[in-house]
Amino acid sequence: MSNGIDHLVLFCRPGFEGECAAEIGERAGALGIPGYAKAKPGSALVFFVCQQKDGAFELIKQLAFDELVFARAWFAGAPVAIDSPEDRISPLxxxxxxxxxxxxxxxxxxxxxxxxxLQALAKKLQRPLESVLRKRTRLKKNSPWRMHLLWLSGTEAFLGTSNRRNASAWAGGIPRLRVPRDAPSRATLKLEEAWHHFIPQEEWDIRLAPSMRAVDLGAAPGGWTYQLVQRSMFVYAVDNGPMAQSLMDTGQVEHVKADGFSWRPPKPVHWLVCDIVDKPSRTAAMVSDWFVRGDCREAVFNLKLPMKKRYAEVVSCAQKIASALHAANIEFELRMRQLYFDREEVTVHLRRVDLNDEIAMHRNF
Ligand SMILES: C[S@@+](CC[C@H](N)C(=O)[O-])C[C@H]1O[C@@H](n2cnc3c(N)ncnc32)[C@H](O)[C@@H]1O
Structure with a gap:
């Protein structure tokens, strides 16, 4: 590797290479790690080539992976020249x-x-390659570093590394989730993935707890409500469209036929989720209002992005939410991510962090 670990490899949704490239360029520039992005449209990959030796390694150490919106997964590495398909293992x-x-x-x-x-090739190589790497002591149990090998063709690959604590948990950032048989829509996976992504597993029992109250705006036919019901919550499902009867039969769902933008719950709820297709700035303003009024404590919602300037729109929505909550003296966490099950949209997670449990209980969250 002539210039050390100088390529930051980012995986994204096909068609969003431009957004992913713009975002990493901006973040690396702010850290003073110069470079340029190579992103072929439709390739689902972005290569950020750093000008300094081991620049990509610095990036995965200094940047928080969770703060990136358009990257599903990343690693720092370099291209490997494989001269012959007869022997891929030696150069690797x-x-x-x-x-x-x-x-x-x-x-x-x-x-x-x-x-x-190329997945068949990867599968075939896994064991023999691991075995040689182990013999050469390149693998070590319990190391926080994980080796990544990206195949671009049978003879073109990138080899690199990421730190488990600052990277996606899944290969290529793609979680292995299946639509439950009794879920009313495939969209159910968007909320499930959001929880996996935004809420640490050890906090699920507290933050996705039985008997919590939740509101699902744009709920029909009920894929997101299904997830809330699975966690034994009580749900106001707001939508003029019909809800799946199986959900209504649980007794945990109240179907509210109303406009999701103006309806508010009779008393505060813990969770607000919203999957309404509308202008991102309108959704952002509505959710900000819920937090400012104290109507919810935590939210997951989508910002739909059919427009051309998708990255600029996401940044602008984040700024609007932040300034509304700052003005109301609310401390919060805000994260955004284009999840695997998202299409032309990003998922936002917003959470109040200024309420201790006693106050929250008093206010009925
Ligand atoms: C993408 S679908 C939601 C799918 C749902 N999350 C699921 O998992 O089954 C969007 C829904 O938003 C509803 N909707 C659109 N505008 C709305 C509004 N102003 N108020 C409430 N619901 C609205 C539509 O009727 C539609 O059912």
Whole structure:
């Protein structure tokens, strides 16, 4: 690896390479780590090439992965020249010398049809490659570093590393979730993925607790309400459209036929979720109002992005929410992410962090 670990490899939704490239360029520039992004439209990959030696390694150490909106997964690495398909292992093992010793090997491909066709090759190589890496002591149990191997073709690959604590938990950032058989819509996976992404597993029992009250705006037919019901919550499902009878039969759902933008709950709820297709700035303003009025404590909602300037729109919505909550002296956490099950949209997580449990209980959250 001539210039060390100088490529930051980012995985994104196909068609969002421009947004992913703009975002990483801005974040790396702010850290004083110069570089340029290479992003072929539709490739589902962005390569941020750093000008300084080991610049990409610095980026994965200094940037918080969770703060990126358009990257599903990342690692710092460099291209590996594979001269012959007869021996792919030797050049890869030689390149691994430049990496820290890693706890495991994750092979990845782009989220494209070409990428999918390379998965058989990756599968075939996994064991033999791991075995040689272990012999050369490139793998070490319990290391926080994880080795990534991205295949672009049978003879083009990138080898690199990420720190488990600052990276996606899943290969290529794609969680293995299945639509439950009794869920009323496939959209159910968007909320499930959001929870996996935004709420640490050890906090699920407190933050997604039985008997909490929740509001689902734009709820029909009920994929998101299904997730809330599965956590034994009571749900106001706001939508003029019909809700799945199976959900109504649980007795945990009240169907409110009203406009989600103006309806408010009779008393505060813990969760607000919203999947209404509308202008992102309108949704952002409505959710900000819920927080300012003290109507909810935590929210997951989508910002739909059919417009051209999608990155600028996301930044502008984040700024509007932040300034509304700052003006009301509310302390909050705000994260955004284009999740795997999102399409032309990003998912936002907003949470009040200035309420201790006693106050929250008193206010009936
Ligand atoms: C994408 S679908 C929601 C799918 C739902 N999250 C699920 O998992 O089944 C959007 C829903 O928003 C509803 N909707 C659109 N505008 C609305 C509004 N102003 N108030 C309430 N619901 C609205 C539509 O009727 C539609 O059912």
């Amino acid at each position: 093992v030689a390149a691994a010398e430049a990496l820290p010793r890693c706890g495991g090997l994750l092979q990845e491909t782009a989220d494209t049809n070409d990428g999918k066709q």
